[in-house]
Each structure stands twice: as structure tokens, then as C-alpha cells.
Amino acid sequence: MNFKVKIGNLVLKNPILTASGTFGYGLEFEPFGDLKKLGGIIVKGLSLLPRPGNPGDRIAETPCGMLNSIGLENIGINAFLKEKLPYLPWKHTPIVVNLYGEDLQEFEKLAKILANKEEIGAIEINISCPNVKKGGMQFGQDPSSAARVCEIVKKAAESKTVIVKLSPNVVDIKAIAKAVEDAGADSISLINTIPGMAVNPYTRMPKLTNIIGGLSGPAIKPIALRMVYEVAQTVNIPVIGIGGIASVEDVFEFILVGAHAVEIGSASFTNPKLVFEIIKELPTMAKKLGIRGLNEYRGSLYA
Amino acid sequence: MNFKVKIGNLVLKNPILTASGTFGYGLEFEPFGDLKKLGGIIVKGLSLLPRPGNPGDRIAETPCGMLNSIGLENIGINAFLKEKLPYLPWKHTPIVVNLYGEDLQEFEKLAKILANKEEIGAIEINISCPNVKKGGMQFGQDPSSAARVCEIVKKAAESKTVIVKLSPNVVDIKAIAKAVEDAGADSISLINTIPGMAVNPYTRMPKLTNIIGGLSGPAIKPIALRMVYEVAQTVNIPVIGIGGIASVEDVFEFILVGAHAVEIGSASFTNPKLVFEIIKELPTMAKKLGIRGLNEYRGSLYA
Amino acid sequence: MGQNIECLDLEVLEVLSLDGKDFFRLRLSPPKWEWNTGQFVMIRPLSWSYDPFLPRPFSISQLDNEKLEIFFQIVGKGTKLLSQLKNGDKVKVWGPLGHGFKIDLNLPILILAGGMGIAPFIGLVKNHPHPEKLELIFGHRRDLSCYPINELSKKILIWTVRDASQRDIERLKRAIQVKVEGYSSEGQILACGPLPFLNMVHNSCISKQTQVQISLERPMACGIGVCLGCSIPGPSGENFQTCKHGPVFKCEDLSTVCQQIKGIY
Amino acid sequence: MGQNIECLDLEVLEVLSLDGKDFFRLRLSPPKWEWNTGQFVMIRPLSWSYDPFLPRPFSISQLDNEKLEIFFQIVGKGTKLLSQLKNGDKVKVWGPLGHGFKIDLNLPILILAGGMGIAPFIGLVKNHPHPEKLELIFGHRRDLSCYPINELSKKILIWTVRDASQRDIERLKRAIQVKVEGYSSEGQILACGPLPFLNMVHNSCISKQTQVQISLERPMACGIGVCLGCSIPGPSGENFQTCKHGPVFKCEDLSTVCQQIKGIY
């Protein structure tokens, strides 16, 4: 069976991508499976300059999920291009770079750097990180600033496919999605983490030094599924579903509500072979569902 | 030890309340414990006229939580006053009525009915239900309409304590909380459920006939805790924490971030004796924490 | 009813697979309850963390001085975990819940059971003082050996129909229709099974103006009438909570539900 | 290192409580790994649903042809569940992870262990060809019988200090300071234990300009350098991932962390 999907100019051999920040720079997963088999690799969010991230404790477990307040620690775009990208199997599977800028200029510069790099398959703009002081989520909470970031990156990135990653911390996700589509996005991915908090009642300390972090994992799947459903019904560009996906059933649930592809996030921490296993299970699951391709299934929810 | 807390005119003998919609009209729990021991009983949301709620399937389990789209099925305020209230131990523990109106007039009428009923301890206004078409959450998403409902109920309810229950489906919960405090609310309770969705990939059906429902349970605790923390730092009226509370530790976590009291919700479905057990465990837990009262602990997070 | 509901931590005495795979008998240390056939319990093992979150409803299959027994099939996460319980494990159980069948031990009784719908009737058949008054029509998809049928008294009349194909279902339907007529005046009819099965029973009986008591399954969170997750529309507009007013209903009370079943399922 | 990491489903061979309560030895079917003292594994039983969600990190305590052994204490939900594993249960395990201690078997070695910090050293002590070259200072809160101390060779010198009170801690500190000086030039010092213990070791050694290898614990989600949850600031501003660049660090690489410890803990 054929599991190909098109996202902008990209053709993915299957709809399984890795969510930014949960798959490192990709190479870390070589011991666990053949990276070439992946639908695409989305790497850790990159900024112009290296960032140390937030100090102190920055992960905590919660019921069916986890909080993180990494604060976009990364090695910077240049180190990535020099030290990581050449070793990734970019000829065989698209490498998607997740970008974070503190302001519009930074986003523009980042996009320009990537515009003519043939090794880069697509750009995912992160306007939804809850863990940084500047930029991040605030771009993603208002339709017009979301649109502005998108336009600028789209122009600077020239022909590169641009995916805009939305924040769930909004009242009306449909309005943001529409604004971003109108601004020229090739695709929309959602959701990023939801602001949350955990404390230790005995030590009276917050579990994250930053106090507030982003919630991810199966706990948020119902919220993610609802938002993907709402957005898929609103826009005409492909939607990429993210949030708590941890099994091949979950993948098909997101496709059922209208997603073209999905990203596997924190669930990879529970089993580093998970993405590879899910890809192997796609044909069996499709057979169980009695479908011959993803097109006939996508968005076919009886509702 | 003394666990008394004051909410408006009410004195609760302990900070443990039951969340609306998860404790029926109270009497159903008589086989499981002594209702008089509760800090307070908040009953199922009541409207002017009886409501049948939404048709079809209206609950579904999710990772560490559940979705519901009951749609405020209830027997109506009059049936409650006649058939339930007299049998509740209102002399020994405050009965709090959760109110739902489709518009401002309905809220006003409901409040007037309750104003001079001595059996009623307080009113909790539900401006946050995601499962009804009119009223409900839309009142809770905008500071000025939230304030308007609050003012009207406060006036109509005369000297009754009024608690406003906030929706988590907002970008800035602090702004809503402030507006409601300024409008005269005696207390704020939060959070109500978060809109979410679940589907069956095999039957291609949404698990709720209504498609979208409200997410509750431990899954949402990190989000609830964060919002309670934000609101407790913003307002000077007592805050009541709700969301995924399932153990005595959870109770103290909410108090640690600033809550005066808490409501136990869906966790009661996992063990109908839970509220009674938690109340029994309060002294032991306080001892473990080395505290002599709630005042010294409340909001004492090292942050 | 409702006054004698109790919530207890019971001990697992035995978990036995009937087919070596999906069908299980779970025996728990017995509570001292007065109960009726058709009543049920909510079950949640103490070892469960918050995932799965909700308790699971099961018919009381047998309850005597030795054990509380339920009979279940693995259909998802929760039943899978129940099947892995070990002797000595503790489970939280509350019951007896709801209203069961109203049974007159002196009348002939026709039992209509589809698949796991056999569960509530096992104790009834085993303990009935006049088993020759009982007749059972049992429709099932899986091999007969999956169900505790051979435990039932030899004295009762059992008609089993394997309803694998559309033709089988038609056979089952005819068998039921023929039998039902005989019981219309002189005896009682009790039914339990999956919704399409109940729908068939309902339609067969309504058309013959025959009384039948039907046990209904709905998704449940609390089992005690408070979450309102299991509400169904009654014939005159009012709602019934399946867990409290049911799970056993009079046939005519389910007309609205049966009309909706096609829409829902 | 890093090239030979594997993720396997291993079988539980034994779960043994050392004190009948909180301290456990878990033996798993052995993978064929080359590994060093101080490396660790991530463990997640297949029976876990999504709660608890994350895997748990544990030092490799012993690994030979017969078993992979970890030694752990119940401190929360995850370790509680691990202690309830039964023989034959399957657990997902990936490793060997990170960088362990760099050990010269010909040099004298001083081991400084606090509480569960003894775990990584059990295999080292048992298998060391010249146990008389080893010396262990062991600070512990709980009764000595909780720890597998009596399994260790009689030939090695063991100083145990029960650090229950502030005075005990001062004694432990002095014992360490005195010993450390002796090893400054002629041997190696290895340390593992809770953060305040490591902080004390760090300060004692830094002040004497003594080299010590310290194994650090940080909250971890992935164990393989991708979540960046375990990052610590290195001495010259760059970040280290504890799971990948550590868990064993050179003393001087931890100066910034040790400065922060007071702030964090």
C-alpha cells in the first residue's frame, strides 16, 4: 500500500514525522531504527545563535504526560548546518527545520539562511513555544502577528515549503489558522504544548525552576484532536496533527479528523523505537480498517 | 487541627467541596459517607426549566481523564428545591447551587429564586460550560460579559455568597478573574472542563454524539494548577481550585499555589468514597507537612 | 433499592480463562448483599493508576457465600487489565447497582441472551428452584466453549444459534419471534445482549404486544446516577439514568432509545 | 560510546527486597553489552499504561552472562510499580547509556558513596581483580541491612557512616576530607550519591585540588540526549546533557552546578 502524502512541495513517503524537541537532531536515534524510513525528520527548534535554555529543573512528569520548560536550548543554526545536517539522510527523507526567532528580523534571517540549502526539505515556524520570554507563543496568539511572521518567512524562504506551528493557548484556533493560510503558509501543524505547572507539596517547590512549562503527552490528545478537527475543517492546506500520539491507532485518529500527516512527540521518550514501529504497523492497521489508501480515510469521520 | 476556611459569608469546616456535575444532587452519596462531614456540597448545574441534555453517547474515557457532553441535563431549579434540598443536611454543611442560564435574564431569575432560601449556602455561577449552545462558555471568555453576569447575579442574590466559575478556554485567565472580582464576586472557582474530542478509528465515529465535549480528570491537573496559581496572584478574593484533584496531596498542591478551597470532580467516579477519605486524611497530611493550619501553607510556594 | 449499596475493597479469589484467550470468569471475595438478577457492580482494581481512569460496569453473574462472580470478555484496555489480575489482588467494587429483572419464580421464563448477555443469567439458572420452567435462546458469535453454557443445568431448554452471518441472524430472529408468542400471556421474557440484539428483541416483542424486560448497556462513569452519562430518553420525554432506573427496563420504556439505536450505532 | 546502544524487551528474572520494604534488587535477562561502571539504563515495563508516562533511569549495578542487575529504592510511583514486577514480566530497557567512570584497575581507588549511590559500584567491587586496592566510604541514612554491603568482598576496606544527624554529616565530611588527601596524587576517587552529598565531595576535593569523578543525577525523560531535560551548565558556558556527556563528570566540570545546587535544592 502507498502511504505517500504531499505537504507543500514535499512528498513524504509516509505520514509519520518526528516532533521538534523530542527527536534531537535526528542522529541520536540511529541506534534505534533506520532514519531513512521516516516520513520526515523535524529537528529541535533552532535559533540564529546558540541558546542555553532555562536554568535548573526543566522536566517533570504529570498524569499521562509531562511538562517541559527547556526554553529552546539549541546549538544555533550554523552549528546545525555544519555539524549535524551533513550526516542526516537528507537525500532519502526530508529534513524539516523548526525555527525560533525572538523577533521578525530573526525569523527572516533564519529563513534566508535556509532558502537555498538543498538539504533542507521544509521549514516549520515555531510561533507557539510557551517557554521563552520573547517571541514564541505571543506570535501565535493573535491572527495578525501570526500572519506577519508567516509572510516574512515565506518570502525569505523562497520556494521552500513553510509549515506554521500553532499554539493551543488561544480561544479560537480557527481564526489563527485562517490568517496563516491567507498569509501563504503551505501547511499548518498543531498543537504545541499547553502551559501548565506542577509542584511538590512536601518541599513546597515548583517542579520546574521556571515554574510554568508546556504540557505534552497522551493527556493532551483529546484537546489536540479537537483543534486539528476544527482547523482541518477551516483551511484548505494540509494539516499536520501533533499531541499525545503514541500508537498507530492514534495516528489514524488524527487522519480521521482530517490530518494529512502527524508528528510523534513525547511518546518517543517512552520507547525510542516507537516511530519506527508505528511506520511498520501502518499497513496492518490500514488492512484492519479496510482501506486502500489514506485519501479515502482522511477526514471521513461520521459526524 | 482546624481546617476552617471562609468563602464570602460562608464558613466551611474544611476546604473540600464537591464539583458540580460529579456529585449529583448530593443524596446519591449517602451510602458512601456522612454528607455532614463535607466542607460543602455543590450540586449539579441547575437551570430555570428542566433540561434533557444532549442526545446519544455523552461520556468517553481518555488517557488519565474523560470527556463529557452532558449538556447540563438537570431537573430544574424548582424540582431541586422541592425534591432534593429538604433532604440535604443544609444545617450542617453549606449547599452550593451551581447555576446555568441561557441569557442574563435567566441568571437573574435563578438568583432571585435563591436569594431568600436559608437552606442555600452560596451560588456558583457556571459561565464556563463547553457543552451547551447558548450561554455557557461564551459568557466566560470575555471579561466584560463575565463581569455583567456576575453583577446581575450578585445583585439579585442579595446577601448570598456568589462564586464565579471560570472557563479555562481563554488566553488570559487573569483578565477575566480581575473583571469578575471588580464586578463583586465573593470568590472565583476554576477550572471547568477543557474542550476536547475522541474518536473511534475503527467505526469512524466520534465517541461523543455531540463530537466535542469537556475534558476533566488528572490529565488536566497541570493546566488547572497553573491557572489557579495565576488567578490567586491576581485577585484578593478566595480562589477555589478545581481540576483533576484525586488525592489529599493534590488538595495541598492547590492550596500551596494559593487556593482557599478545592472541589473534587471526576475522581469521585473512580471511588465514590474519595471525598470522605480525603477529608479523613487532612490531619495526617498536615502533620507530614509540618503545618499547624492552612493559613501558613496557603500560597507558600517557593517561587 | 439503593439503600443497601456498598463500596468495598474485595480480594481476587480466581481469574479463569474459559477459552484460553478472551473470555474470563473473575471471582472475588463475596460481600453480603441482597441482590437481584440483572443488577451490576462497578469495578476498579486498586492497582490501576489514573490510566485507565474510569471504573468498569459488570453484571453480577453469581453471588453466594463463596464468591462474587462476573463473566467478561476482553474488548479493550480495561478488560485486558482485569484479565491480568492475580489472586490476592484488591479491587474496589460498589454495588449492587440499579434495578434488576422482576422475576416470578413460579412462572415459566424465556431468557433471550446475546453473547456476553448471558452473564447476568448464570446465577439465575443455577439457583432457580424449578429449572424446568426456564428456556434459553442464546445467540453467539464466538465458539460455544467461550461461554459458561455447559455449567447450566441440563434441565433447562437451551437453543443456541451462532449468529455469524446475516442468514444466521435471520434464523435467530425467527426463533425468537416464534418463542415470544408462546410467552406473551403465560410467562416472563428477559433479555440481555448487545444493542442490535436488544433492538431485534424489542421490535419482535413490540409487534406482538408482548411484555419483555430488557437489560441495557450504556457507557457509564459513576454507576450511581450522578454523572448523567448513561441517560436515555424515556417514552414521555423524561430522562432515565440507565445505571439507576435500569439497567433493566420494560420494553415499552425503550421505544425512543430503540428508534435512536439505528442513528447511534 | 553511543554506537552500541540497544533498546530491548528484557525479562524479569528476580525481584528481591533487601529489607522487606523499600530496597530492591531487580534482575533482568542479560543483554550482550560492553559497558563501564557508572553507565545506566532507562527502564519502562511493558505493562505500564501512560501513567506513569516516562521511563526511569537506573545505574547498571551488575551485568554479566547471568543477569542485568539494578539496585533501587522506592521513592515514588514508578519505583513502587517496579517493585511489584513479577518473574517473567517484560520491561523495555535501553542502554548502556552515557559515560561511566574512567577506571584504571592498577591504581588504588577510593569510592565515595551516599545511600543509593552505592548501586553503580557493586559490580565494580565484586569483579575487581585486586579488591585490596579498593576503599569505600559509605554514608547512609537507613539501616546498613538495606544495602547490599555484605555482598561486597571482605578484602576491601569499608567505612560506613550513618548520616542521620547534622553531627553525623560532619563526621562523614571529615572522614572524606582526610581520605581524599591521601588519594590526591596516587589514586582515583569515584563518587555517587544524592546532590548534597556530591556537593560536599565536590567542595572537599576542589579545596584540596584533588581529581574526583562524580556521577550526577538529574531528572531525565529520554536518556539519550534529545529532550535536553537533563542539561547542566558547564564551566565555560556550554551546556552538558547529564545523560550523554555524563552521568559521570570530572569534578571541575560541575563547579557551576554545585554553585547552583544551593539555589535549586
Ligand SMILES: Cc1cc2nc3c(=O)[nH]c(=O)nc-3n(C[C@H](O)[C@H](O)[C@H](O)COP(=O)(O)OP(=O)(O)OC[C@H]3O[C@@H](n4cnc5c(N)ncnc54)[C@H](O)[C@@H]3O)c2cc1C
Ligand atoms: C450495566 C452493564 C453491565 C455489563 N455487564 C457486562 C458483563 O457482565 N460482562 C461483560 O463482559 N461486559 C459487561 N458490560 C460491558 C463492559 O462494561 C465493557 O465491556 C467494559 O467496560 C469495556 O472496558 P474496556 O476498557 O475493556 O473497553 P474500552 O477500551 O473502554 O472500550 C472498548 C470497546 O467497548 C465499548 N464499550 C466501552 N464501555 C462500554 C460499555 N459500558 N458498554 C458497552 N460498550 C462499551 C467501547 O465503545 C469500545 O468499542 C456491561 C456494561 C454495563 C453498562
Ligand SMILES: Cc1cc2nc3c(=O)[nH]c(=O)nc-3n(C[C@H](O)[C@H](O)[C@H](O)COP(=O)(O)OP(=O)(O)OC[C@H]3O[C@@H](n4cnc5c(N)ncnc54)[C@H](O)[C@@H]3O)c2cc1C
Ligand atoms: C543516571 C541515573 C542513575 C540512577 N540510578 C539509580 C539507581 O541505581 N538506584 C536508584 O534507586 N535510583 C537511581 N536513580 C534515581 C531514580 O531514577 C529515581 O529514584 C526514580 O526515577 C524515581 O522514580 P519514581 O517514579 O519512583 O519517583 P517520582 O514519583 O518520579 O519522584 C519521587 C521523588 O524522586 C525524585 N526524582 C524523580 N526522578 C528523579 C531522578 N531522575 N533523579 C533524582 N531524583 C528523582 C523526585 O523529585 C521526587 O522527589 C538514578 C537516576 C539517574 C538520573
Ligand SMILES: Cc1cc2nc3c(=O)[nH]c(=O)nc-3n(C[C@H](O)[C@H](O)[C@H](O)COP(=O)(O)O)c2cc1C
Ligand atoms: C522536551 C520537549 C521539547 C520541545 N521542543 C520544541 C521545540 O524546540 N520546538 C517546537 O516547535 N516544539 C517543541 N516541543 C513541542 C513538541 O514538538 C510537540 O508539539 C508537543 O510536545 C506536543 O506533542 P506530544 O504530546 O506528542 O509531545 C517540545 C516538546 C517537548 C516535550
Ligand SMILES: Cc1cc2nc3c(=O)[nH]c(=O)nc-3n(C[C@H](O)[C@H](O)[C@H](O)COP(=O)(O)O)c2cc1C
Ligand atoms: C460529567 C460531568 C458533569 C459536569 N457538570 C457540570 C455542571 O453541571 N456545572 C459545572 O459548573 N461544571 C460541571 N462539570 C465540571 C466539573 O464541575 C469540574 O469543573 C471539571 O470536571 C474539572 O474538575 P475534575 O477534573 O476534578 O473533574 C461537570 C464535569 C463532569 C465530568
Ligand code: FES
Ligand atoms: S453512569 Fe453515571 S449516571 Fe449512570
Ligand code: FES
Ligand atoms: S534525559 Fe533527555 S537529554 Fe538527557
